[in-house]
Amino acid sequence: MRTRPVPLTIRRTVAEPRPRGFAADRDASLPLTPVSSVVRLRSAVCLLGRFPALAGLDLDLDAGGVVLLSGPNGAGKTTLLKLLAGLLPLHSGEATVLGTDLGLDRRSHRRRLALVGHDTGCYDDLTVRENLRFAARAAGGHAGSADAAMHRLGLDPIADVVHARLSAGQRRRLALAVALGRDPELLLLDEPHAGLDAEGREVLDALLRDARAEGRTVLVASHELDRTRALADREVVVRGGRAYPVEAA
């Protein structure tokens, strides 16, 4: 693989050739998803203090598909995901996510996406079930979707255990269930494999495959390259706060 500089344009249409080595080459049953822009970044700059964590990043993503974000530590992957989620402000450039201009409004699109970051975003003194139901209700959903997500991630046996007593892997599953319970159009995953055991990784893989089949757009920042590449339609390398597409060998 080799990289080329920005701008990067990813369009997930069936007619478009895909890079070799990705899951899409092996899966001819992908749904035909109408092309519509989910993410559009132009010269996006995001500062952490005075450090430009994103230094003029360009990125276009259309609806549907799994995109792997790779790159070394400190390259800006987590910052990019947080910017897309509206958790960090855009300092200059343009950023539109799910039709919302993040330069003007960082909140309106949040209920249509989910971010699984390094933390669970949950409360130590609430149980798995309570955390899931609270998150679902707060995002405008209902308890049923939270319970379904709990079942899908295999959390039923620990539904009444408080967050403080969960292992790292169980917390990661809970974070994924919280995200799933929100039924997001755009799913942002930051190192989702971290802390998961073999069974948990299988569940995550299945979740990614299902998300792709359901037409969701999934952006996965990961160092588990081989595993994630097998599930991804495309790969983007983030380095020095900029994005570079990976082309077919």
Add this chain to the structure above:
Amino acid sequence: MSLLAEVRLVAAKDLRIEARSRVLLAQVLPFGAIVVLLFAFALDPDRGVLARVAPGLFWIAVLLAALLAIGRAFALEQAHGARDGLRLAGLDPASVFLGKAAAIVVQLLVLEVVLGLGVVVLYGVDLRGGAVLAVAAVAATLGLASTGTLYGVLAAGLRARETLLPLLLLPVLAPVMLGATRAFEDALDGATADAWPWVALLVVFALLYTGVGMLAFGPLWEDA
């Protein structure tokens, strides 16, 4: 979801966490009781002095204990990125402000009842003017909670938040302390007519800070 439903959701979550963690029962209440007790020891030689200054001592004890409750309300949002989880949920920041303030109000009212009983017993205070006391306590508590919630989120983003919160909050709460103390003094002296203007001051302050909080909380919540 309506604003009221969101407020109830956030308040219920905070109260459920407090009920389960028992921080109010195990830490905040004992702390307030110790403060009340220490005042009694310090001024014990003259019980007349204790009864005379009881309203001021009561509200100082409430204020110091409230600092713990307010700090706790935002500490639980800092752990495990819960604040980001709440932000991602897309809740109206005004709902988060009102929900957290409502949960603090409930906790402080419980605290005030317990400390009030302690003051009556330890300081030898004769309870009079119950209606004024109740209205003044509710208004002062609302002011405390609104101001505390606003400054709590402001301090939450700072590294030295534990020490900065009292430094930022205590000067702003001087009108509440003044109004609540004077209203309680007048009520306990039987001069309820003199107490109502102080109660009015407390109500104005509470409404003002609730309104300011609803407007100002959003940017602070996003950028803290």
